[in-house]
Amino acid sequence: MTVSYPTLSELTLLAPEIWLTVSICVLLMVDFLFPRLSQKHLAALSMGTTGLIIGNLLMLAYRGIEGTLFNTMFILDSTAIFFKVFILAATLLVILASTDYVRKIAYFRGEYYILLLLSALGMMLMVSANDFLSLFISVEFTALWFYILVAYLKEDAKSNEAGIKLFILSVLSAAILAYGASLIYVETGTILFDEIVKRPSQSLQGFGMTVGLLLIFISIAFKMGAVPFHAWIPDVYEGAPTPITAHLSIVPKAATFAVALRLLFMVFAEIDMQWPWMVTAISLVSMTYGNITAFTQKDIKRLLAYSGIAQIGTLLIGVATGTKMGNDAILFYFIAYLFANIGAFVVVLIYTHQEPSGDYNIDHFAGLNRRSPLLAASMLVFLLSLAGVPPLAGFVSKLYIFAAAIRQGLMVLVAVGLINVVIAFYYYLVVLKKIYVLEPKAPAIGGTYAAVPISMPMKIALYTCLAGVLVLGIFPRPFIELSEAATRAVTSVAAR
């Protein structure tokens, strides 16, 4: 029996997670010991922590430190570092965007930031999980936080309903994941990904392997919210506190894609399975269903939820190509999607902050241009980027992903994808028409409409997202190179 505990220098690989855990505990104590500390300071502390850990990760990436720990159960490679930085950066943006909203929450304001940091910790562990046990536990860790965050508005029936829905369906998908992993264990006799890779591919053709992989894929598709496993998305997005909706709509999706890339391209790359067909089918259905259903939505959060389902479908095109270029396109798409999507939610947050009713009806946005040209212009940029208009980030990312598909000759996917781009234009433009053409509902006082006040943190978040969308659209090259470097790890095995 060989027991090998990692040495202190080997623990450098785990340093970001360790620091995050320590800072979360310290923040919990600070919140407890200094009850008069304002929540703004707590937000600043959490953001500072996140920033420092991003720095730590970048240093690891710069020094090229990679490797595995704990009997290969934990892996740090370029893909993991990319997704960890992504997760932390997105969490930073969400914390920044939450500072106004948290004031509306009656109880447990300090814990809100700690929850966000812990969810980031869970997802960081998830993208580094290199065996089925760690994967299962970290997926559950992440999910547990979201039940709490989604149901955070205790007096709001919708929030509670969303929490319960997410809980029941997530538990079911966790059971499916565990069952799939157990079937794969039956076939291979190991839960370690590295051991499964080493198995000769002939021994991995069993029926249990097929069913196991199918079940795991179902569970992953559930976490992504791809059709036909999307049923939880609209209700949960609608009921959750808006910053949490922004967080849910992108960060767990990225972490799940990291897991999917690791599984499909590293672990099961050698198995001659028909998974590209499965991904293609799900991608087609998700794009079409998401876009067509978004047509009829009256609530801006539900509209963004359905458009998110469609975006996941587009992202799955990248997986379906099965090439390195497809993976690069996915990573780039995520960076572009991050800024546009969180940006759109930031605009919604700023605009609805003054309204106590929590009314997210699209009609409510009528005449936004008259009240705040800045917000209207930002919404224009974000929605057009989501739709894919040049020269914004969304255009480059869509172009990249379609180019990867064309190179593999996936013409059906590209054709359906392009049709869907046109459909998506319609409902984004309906929102923009209301913003620009209609008059505000509230009466004008003395010929001018009441301006929408924007607080400092929200302004920073808004400008960051705007800058991100524009820079990615105009100078995509460095970010494409970044994505190419990051997918080196997952596609080195497949190398197709």
Add this chain to the structure above:
Amino acid sequence: MSDQILFFYFFSMILAGALVAIASPSMIYSALALLIAFIHTAGIYILLNAEFIAAVQIIVYAGAILVLYLFVLMLFNPKQEKVYWHKQYPVGIILGLSLVALLLFAINRPHVQGQQGDFTESTQSATGNTQAIGQALFSDYIFPFEISSLILLVAMLGAIILAGRGTKPEKS
């Protein structure tokens, strides 16, 4: 031989308990039937030489979780529900049958020889089951073990936030 008799006893009690649990119109009876199923599952674990898991099964499932169920049921004081056919009954039957088919397939397949681990039967009988589990948890599986300790923190905070009444904070 006595092993087999015991196995069939445990097995039939689990099955009967599970059936009563889902079919009984009274939720209290359902919970008690579930208790029977849990305790007899522990018996199966003992037959498999997994004493530690059997003890955990009794303490955690039959003890803590079931008491919690009963508390909740008694607090809610649910009415006796009529037995009724749900609209989605056919779907349930199809899913159940496919699960049975999958399990039959799993039983029928030849014995699977997995990778030989560190904790063989001889190690177990030499050191004892509980000790072997402890060693595995704190050596090979230390990483998932540590993550699960964080999950406990999550559960605690979550329970406080969702169930705690909380006072309005003075800070802004």
